[in-house]
Amino acid sequence: MKSEPDTFSIDDLEQSETQFWDGVRNYRVRNMFRDKMQVRDRALFYHSSCKEIGLAGEMEIIKGATADSTQFEPKSDYYDPGAKKDTPRWLGPTVRFVKKFKRIITLPEIKNNPNFQKLLIVEKGNRLSVTEITRAEYIELKKLI
DNA sequence: GCCAACGTTGGC
DNA sequence: GCCAACGTTGGC
Numbered sequence: 229m230k231s232e233p234d235t236f237s238i239d240d241l242e243q244s245e246t247q248f249w250d251g252v253r254n255y256r257v258r259n260m261f262r263d264k265m266q267v268r269d270r271a272l273f274y275h276s277s278c279k280e281i282g283l284a285g286e287m288e289i290i291k292g293a294t295a296d297s298t299q300f301e302p303k304s305d306y307y308d309p310g311a312k313k314d315t316p317r318w319l320g321p322t323v324r325f326v327k328k329f330k331r332i333i334t335l336p337e338i339k340n341n342p343n344f345q346k347l348l349i350v351e352k353g354n355r356l357s358v359t360e361i362t363r364a365e366y367i368e369l370k371k372l373i
Numbered sequence: 374g375c376c377a378a379c380g381t382t383g384g385c
Numbered sequence: 386g387c388c389a390a391c392g393t394t395g396g397c
Contacts, residue, residue, distance in 0.1 A: 232395095254380080277395055335396080353378045355394065 229287070229323075230274040230357040238273050238284040241325045249320040250296045251306045257358045261293040261319050270366065271323060274349070275332065282334040283369065291322035333372045343368050 229249065231237070241247055252258060269289040275281060295316035298306035311317040338344050348359040361369070 230395095281396070352396095355379050357394095 229271050230276045232277045233275045233284075234278065237275065238325075238328045241273065241285070241287065241323070242328060244325075246290060246322060246324045248294075248296075248322050250298045252296070252320055252357060253306065253308070253318060254356060257356055258293075258317075258319050260358060260360065261321055264360065265289055265292065265321055267292055270326070272361070272366070272369065280332045280334060282332040282338065283329065284332055285328040286326040286370075287323040288326050289321050290324045293319035293321055296320045329373050331373065333369065337372060338369070341372070 233239075236247070249261075252261070267289055271287045271289060272283045273285045273287055275284045296306070296318040298304040299308040299311040299316060299318045300313060301307055302309075306318075308317055335349070338347065339350050344350055344365065347361060347365065348354045348356060
């Protein structure tokens, strides 16, 4: 799950402990939140558009998809005038801090590792801010630390 | 700051 | 419903 650390980082999550994952405005990701993500799933926190791009830590999903309130807030960057209160268009899960990795697992080292060629974050042109990985990939990724 | 690649928009 | 044009994203 990707976030720009200037906006929200693994350190911010450690501080707040839990966080509603707002601002996702992509239908595929919304559907993934709604249909596939489960409470107690683990997730990796990815820092994007920053100095050291890569996996920064680990989270747990503690609540399934619910309405993202920023879609109703005209002052929010994420405001969506087409979203109606009774039929919210955008959803998000709630996550809990699990751990910050001792170091960033960088995107280049993931890209250079033959085990991870199937990961969407390795694929050129991927535009999903949240992508699914398998249990096996998750275990292998954590071995890189 | 560049730019490839994508998602969205809107005219037809 | 198509698709060109546009805006956005995000790694580099």
